[in-house]
Each structure stands twice: as C-alpha cells, then as structure tokens.
Amino acid sequence: MATDSFKITIHMVSSVDGYIAKKDNSVSWFETSDNYEQGVNVTEEDAKEFLKTIDCYIMGARTYEHALELSKSYGWAYGDVPTIVLTHRKLPVDRPNIKIYSGDLHMFVDEQLKPNYKNVWLVGGAKLAKDFIRLNLTDEIRQSILPVILGEGIPFFDQIGQEQALHLKSVTAHKSGMVELCYEVRK
DSSP: OOOTTOEEEEEEEEETTSEEEOTTSOOGGGOOOOOOTTSBOOOHHHHHHHHTTOOEEEEEHHHHHHHHHHHHHHOOTTTTSOEEEEOSSOOOOOSTTEEEEOSOHHHIIIIIITTTOSEEEEOOOHHHHHHHHHTTOOSEEEEEEESOOOSSSEESSOOOOSOOOEEEEEEEEBTTSOEEEEEEEOO
16 A cells, blocks of 8 residues: 555644643543634544545554553544554553554655555654654654643643754634644745
C-alpha cells in the first residue's frame, strides 16, 4: 500500500494555555459546557467518516496506558485501526491490531509506516510529539484547543529546542467552543 501521499499528523487536545493533561495526567477537563453559536456542529456520522481516513495511530506508553484505562468504561477509542505504541517498556497487549515498537524513529517511519500506511496520526504524548518534530518526521500538526485555562500540567510543546516554521492550513471553530488549528510543517 505504499503511496506518494504518506503523511504523519500530530494531533493533540490542549487547554488555551497549552497543557495536554493535568499534572496527575487526568483529562477530565476535556468535557466542556461552552457553546459557541457560530461554530460548526460535527455530527457523529461526520466524525466516523473522518476517522475512516486514518489508517494507523501511533502513541507513547503513557497515552496507551491512559487509553487502556478509559477503554474499561468507554471501549477502545481507536477501533480496529492498527495502533503502534512506541516505548522501551513491556506493556500489556490484548488486541491483535496493537503492536509495540522500540528503536530508531527514522527506521520506524521508513520501514514500518511508509510501506504500509498513508495517513498516520500521532495521538500522544508530548515527548513523542517533540521527538517527531525535532527529527523532521511530522507533516502536519492539528491542535484542538478547548475553552479552559489549566494553569499547570503537562505542556504540549515543552523544550523542543529548535524553531519550526509552520503554515496555517485551516481554522475551525466548533459549537463546543473548541478551536481546531491545522498547520503544515515547513520542511
């Protein structure tokens, strides 16, 4: 399934002040009660159609552990889509579509992702996103900003250590008050 349109997108949900989780790693603040009348309303069907375009998820160990915990109450959020957890730790794997990878990220992208997938989403965490940005492995960043200020927590962009030019592709304001920014990473 190799393709010329291979793309890695980093997607993070953050507070207005740039945190992706509270210090205790909780994300209970994801549920907002805001209402922006002029925003778009994404239906469940729209969301399902969009998610069909993602053919692989990648995430770090803490994001995976958090997703496993949430799956006990809400089900596995990533469905049957291949999900690769990047970690040096031994983690439980109880689904056939989940794989663990430990090693060089350039080799991982070139040998495992590019030959098999077209639209890969890195969905957490901040350290992994930083590594992908620093190694110039990211094509797009989508930041969904929720209408809340946390004041402290785990920052999305923390000590990246380099300047990175971006090109704004789109801005979408949602009825929930969430604003989604989509940037192309300039290479």
